[in-house]
Amino acid sequence: MYSNSYKPILEIKGNLLTLMVLHLFESDNEQIAEELVKKIKKAPEFFQSAPIIIDLYAIADQADINLENIIKLLKEHGLIPVAVRSANSQQQEVALTLNLGILTNTKSANQRRNSEPEDDIPKPINSKVIQQPVRSGQQVISLDGDLVILSMVSHGAEVLAHKHIHVYGALRGRALAGVNGDIKARIFCQQLDAELLSIAGRYVVNDDLPNELRGKPVQIYLEDDSVKIEAL
Amino acid sequence: MGKIIVVTSGKGGVGKTTTSAAFATGLALRGFQTVVIDFDVGLRNLDLIMGCERRVVYDFVNVINGEGNLNQALIKDKRVDSLYILPASQTRDKEALSIKGVARVLEALKKRFEYIICDSPAGIEHGAIMAMYFADEAIITTNPEVSSVRDSDRIIGMLSSKTRRAAQNLQPVKEHLLVTRYITKRVSRGDMLSVDDIQEILAIPLLGVIPESPSVLQASNSGIPVTLDEKSNAGQAYLDAVARFLGEEPTSKKSGFLNRLFGK
Numbered sequence: 001m002y003s004n005s006y007k008p009i010l011e012i013k014g015n016l017l018t019l020m021v022l023h024l025f026e027s028d029n030e031q032i033a034e035e036l037v038k039k040i041k042k043a044p045e046f047f048q049s050a051p052i053i054i055d056l057y058a059i060a061d062q063a064d065i066n067l068e069n070i071i072k073l074l075k076e077h078g079l080i081p082v083a084v085r086s087a088n089s090q091q092q093e094v095a096l097t098l099n100l101g102i103l104t105n106t107k108s109a110n111q112r113r114n115s116e117p118e119d120d121i122p123k124p125i126n127s128k129v130i131q132q133p134v135r136s137g138q139q140v141i142s143l144d145g146d147l148v149i150l151s152m153v154s155h156g157a158e159v160l161a162h163k164h165i166h167v168y169g170a171l172r173g174r175a176l177a178g179v180n181g182d183i184k185a186r187i188f189c190q191q192l193d194a195e196l197l198s199i200a201g202r203y204v205v206n207d208d209l210p211n212e213l214r215g216k217p218v219q220i221y222l223e224d225d226s227v228k229i230e231a232l
Numbered sequence: 233m234g235k236i237i238v239v240t241s242g243k244g245g246v247g248k249t250t251t252s253a254a255f256a257t258g259l260a261l262r263g264f265q266t267v268v269i270d271f272d273v274g275l276r277n278l279d280l281i282m283g284c285e286r287r288v289v290y291d292f293v294n295v296i297n298g299e300g301n302l303n304q305a306l307i308k309d310k311r312v313d314s315l316y317i318l319p320a321s322q323t324r325d326k327e328a329l330s331i332k333g334v335a336r337v338l339e340a341l342k343k344r345f346e347y348i349i350c351d352s353p354a355g356i357e358h359g360a361i362m363a364m365y366f367a368d369e370a371i372i373t374t375n376p377e378v379s380s381v382r383d384s385d386r387i388i389g390m391l392s393s394k395t396r397r398a399a400q401n402l403q404p405v406k407e408h409l410l411v412t413r414y415i416t417k418r419v420s421r422g423d424m425l426s427v428d429d430i431q432e433i434l435a436i437p438l439l440g441v442i443p444e445s446p447s448v449l450q451a452s453n454s455g456i457p458v459t460l461d462e463k464s465n466a467g468q469a470y471l472d473a474v475a476r477f478l479g480e481e482p483t484s485k486k487s488g489f490l491n492r493l494f495g496k
Binding site for chain 1: 358382383385386388389390392393431433435
């Protein structure tokens with residue numbers, strides 16, 4: 001009878017670990033070598049003796065990949081390749097002869113070349129149209145496209161847009177166009193008496209407004225990094 | 233069902249309570265069942281202006297808290313038959329007004345009265361929001377000076393965003409501009425904003441212009457709504473505003489004031 005004193009000699013357990021994965025998008029050895037050196041230079045210590053997996057998903061259909069060279073390259077830079085992932089049968093054979101483990105493909109296609117846009121359809125730009133007056137204390141923001149206000153903007157009100165701002169009434173409050181840094185954004189208004197006008201962070205306050213343009217229809221835009229106000 | 237009208241302004245001292253008292257009395261004089269509610273909890277004044285301060289037993293907050301019923305709290309005006317006052321509590325603060333409590337009281341009043349006038353406290357905080365929350369129409373009381381006009385603009389913005397009608401996507405609160413303490417002489421001298429200036433900034437329909445008048449202070453101090461003072465031009469202007477509110481063209485002899493203003 002085995003006594004309680006039995007001590008296991010070994011144990012095999014599954015474990016989830018964090019491992020570095022090298023995703024290859026090109027099979028050209030020279031290009032790979034060049035890029036690899038760049039990456040490793042950023043943190044050479046971090047890569048020393050680190051186990052790494054080579055993911056071949058993106059180039060599974062390319063026959064000319066020289067796995068042997070890549071492994072040599074990694075070892076030269078102190079990395080220890082341990083396995084390949086998503087290899088085709090030919091690549092798997094090569095990997096086995098190089099004493100590398102084989103991991104099956106677990107990732108879906110979104111790993112494929114993450115520099116590639118996911119779809120080619122551009123998102124529609126949503127402008128905002130406001131029919132009512134924007135009153136003191138109110139704030140209207142158009143996060144996407146233009147902001148069109150068919151009425152007035154009162155003293156103490158604030159209107160902001162990532163693109164242009166159009167005010168088809170008196171502009172007496174604050175108007176900030178191109179708030180995301182779009183230096184091409186403009187502000188248009190029927191009657192200028194704004195507290196503050198800003199394009200991409202460059203601004204003028206009411207005191208700076210030219211008197212001859214007060215109450216007039218104007219456009220405001222950036223020229224040589226300064227705010228220009230021009231009669232329409 | 234009765235209509236709820238809030239008298240509001242944002243700024244203090246522009247004449248909200250005077251207007252509430254005068255307007256409610258004007259509507260009651262036309263025979264409408266009218267009640268005027270003081271929402272200025274803690275700074276109760278309406279009862280003084282209406283001259284019923286010595287008859288307050290239960291108040292608005294008592295009714296909300298169920299400490300007294302509505303009939304006990306409503307004070308019947310001694311001069312005009314169909315006019316009632318619901319006074320505010322002087323010992324509590326605005327937080328005593330809960331949305332549910334106010335809704336319950338207003339629902340009950342709507343069944344009994346044709347017009348419910350809510351006299352809003354100054355400011356844009358809880359008390360003012362409670363006064364405007366259930367309103368169907370709003371009288372925005374504005375003095376001809378820039379800070380009052382700007383505060384009115386702020387309040388108009390809140391009427392279109394912070395009320396029940398806004399929350400439930402109903403027809404927006406109908407807004408009326410009432411310019412008070414107007415001195416034509418000072419306007420023509422250029423040291424007071426004109427009605428046109430105010431309208432250009434606020435862009436809401438004008439209900440009336442109340443001239444600055446010593447009779448207003450006199451009426452307030454003696455607890456008589458100014459609309460009951462037949463000799464007062466301010467009282468007359470309020471009656472004209474009531475007529476306009478009811479969709480009539482004012483016919484009084486003294487309505488020449490507005491006509492002069494607009495050069496008709």
